[in-house]
Amino acid sequence: MGITYSQAKEKLEAFGQEHILCYYEELKEEEKQALLAQIEGTDFSVTAFCANKEELVKKGRISPLKAMELPEIEENRETFCKLGEEALLAGKVGAVLLAGGMGTRLGSDDPKGMYDIGLTKEVYIFERLISNLLEVVRKVDTWIHFFVMTSEKNHDATVNFLKEHDFFGYRSDYVHFFSQEMAPAADYSGKVYMESKYRFSTSPNGNGGWYISMKNKGMSDIVRQAGIEWLNVFAVDNVLQRIADPVFVGAVLDKNCDVGAKVVRKNAPDEKVGVICLEDGRPSIVEYYELTEELMSAKDEKGDPAYNFGVILNYLFRVSALDEILEKKLPLHVVEKKIPYMDAEGNFQKPEEPNGYKFENLVLDMIHQLENCLPFEVIREKEFAPIKNKTGIDSVESARKLLLENGVEL
Numbered sequence: 001m002g003i004t005y006s007q008a009k010e011k012l013e014a015f016g017q018e019h020i021l022c023y024y025e026e027l028k029e030e031e032k033q034a035l036l037a038q039i040e041g042t043d044f045s046v047t048a049f050c051a052n053k054e055e056l057v058k059k060g061r062i063s064p065l066k067a068m069e070l071p072e073i074e075e076n077r078e079t080f081c082k083l084g085e086e087a088l089l090a091g092k093v094g095a096v097l098l099a100g101g102m103g104t105r106l107g108s109d110d111p112k113g114m115y116d117i118g119l120t121k122e123v124y125i126f127e128r129l130i131s132n133l134l135e136v137v138r139k140v141d142t143w144i145h146f147f148v149m150t151s152e153k154n155h156d157a158t159v160n161f162l163k164e165h166d167f168f169g170y171r172s173d174y175v176h177f178f179s180q181e182m183a184p185a186a187d188y189s190g191k192v193y194m195e196s197k198y199r200f201s202t203s204p205n206g207n208g209g210w211y212i213s214m215k216n217k218g219m220s221d222i223v224r225q226a227g228i229e230w231l232n233v234f235a236v237d238n239v240l241q242r243i244a245d246p247v248f249v250g251a252v253l254d255k256n257c258d259v260g261a262k263v264v265r266k267n268a269p270d271e272k273v274g275v276i277c278l279e280d281g282r283p284s285i286v287e288y289y290e291l292t293e294e295l296m297s298a299k300d301e302k303g304d305p306a307y308n309f310g311v312i313l314n315y316l317f318r319v320s321a322l323d324e325i326l327e328k329k330l331p332l333h334v335v336e337k338k339i340p341y342m343d344a345e346g347n348f349q350k351p352e353e354p355n356g357y358k359f360e361n362l363v364l365d366m367i368h369q370l371e372n373c374l375p376f377e378v379i380r381e382k383e384f385a386p387i388k389n390k391t392g393i394d395s396v397e398s399a400r401k402l403l404l405e406n407g408v409e410l
């Protein structure tokens with residue numbers, strides 16, 4: 001049995017969200033049940049943080065963290081590669097694709113991975129990523145468990161698309177889907193938007209919940225049974241990245257770190273990427289908008305910028321370290337976004353401009369919870385082609401150019 005109307009009302013009142021029940025009396029029985037179930041399964045406490053959202057993500061004392069740079073990687077390439085390949089062959093590494101985001105900036109209603117970036121033929125984002133992973137599968141001659149995080153909003157479309165395309169050549173019994181949790185979405189005063197009379201607006205709760213969602217959805221059993229000790233988490237939008245890259249895996253193993261982060265040398269001091277650093281002596285990432293003038297112009301002993309390496313959302317986490325931090329709470333990010341909603345006249349609206357807040361946890365905040373991190377430099381022209389927008393910076397256009405430069409046929 002789910003919660004009753006009065007229990008739902010009480011829960012909502014605690015967070016000033018009683019308006020969610022304002023159409024209740026006109027609903028059909030199954031709609032009433034659907035709304036009550038949605039209320040029961042939702043944590044509304046996040047909406048209380050709209051007023052003091054800046055307070056939530058206050059940083060500690062920032063200092064530089066050295067990255068392993070290209071010359072050092074080149075010098076040790078063979079050793080790292082061998083170590084990494086051994087770990088892959090022993091089945092110790094899994095790959096986790098974070099594909100639960102809404103990709104609103106790209107403006108397609110389909111999951112971002114279904115976007116066709118081809119010019120003379122169809123080339124889907126999912127296809128590119130799987131093809132990159134398949135290169136390692138073939139080289140090492142072993143299959144790698146491939147977990148795909150979706151959200152309630154794009155789960156079915158993602159699963160159907162990949163099935164229809166035969167997983168672009170990936171072995172289907174090595175592909176595992178799981179859906180992340182949702183969070184309510186609110187207007188600027190913190191009132192949750194309605195999507196219809198019996199459903200309030202929600203959005204995926206950010207990419208930081210990926211490991212908890214893996215646990216909740218039974219993926220950890222697969223991880224345990226397969227003997228996976230490392231999980232390489234990566235974003236859906238970087239079509240050039242190397243996944244389960246043996247050299248990266250080997251370097252993290254060699255340095256015995258709890259996490260490795262692929263980083264690129266920034267192309268400008270104010271480039272919009274999160275920068276790897278230490279915060280109160282622990283590894284951390286400062287977002288570009290948190291980077292003060294002082295940090296931007298700080299130099300290291302060689303005269304290079306002290307905060308010169310940006311993360312590209314490709315991390316290798318030690319599973320046992322993830323288990324240890326599972327209970328810790330990640331900071332909440334209150335993010336301004338465009339939220340589809342039902343207006344007072346009952347019409348569904350898809351706003352062109354941001355109209356409220358979503359509530360997210362971010363994977364980058366997990367880095368700060370771990371004892372040590374290896375920032376591992378990769379060549380940006382070879383491994384960083386993010387697709388956030390249709391045109392301009394970090395777009396379909398810029399990614400196509402980089403893919404072509406790297407010899408990928410489009």
Ligand code: UTP
Binds near residue numbers: 180235313388
């Ligand atoms: P972004 O920060 O680019 O967010 O996600 P987004 O929602 O996809 O795109 P916009 O901002 O609406 O345009 C970075 C990575 O994290 C994943 C995305 O799918 C992408 O791979 N992500 C993001 C999730 O898996 N879940 C989320 O809740 C948010």
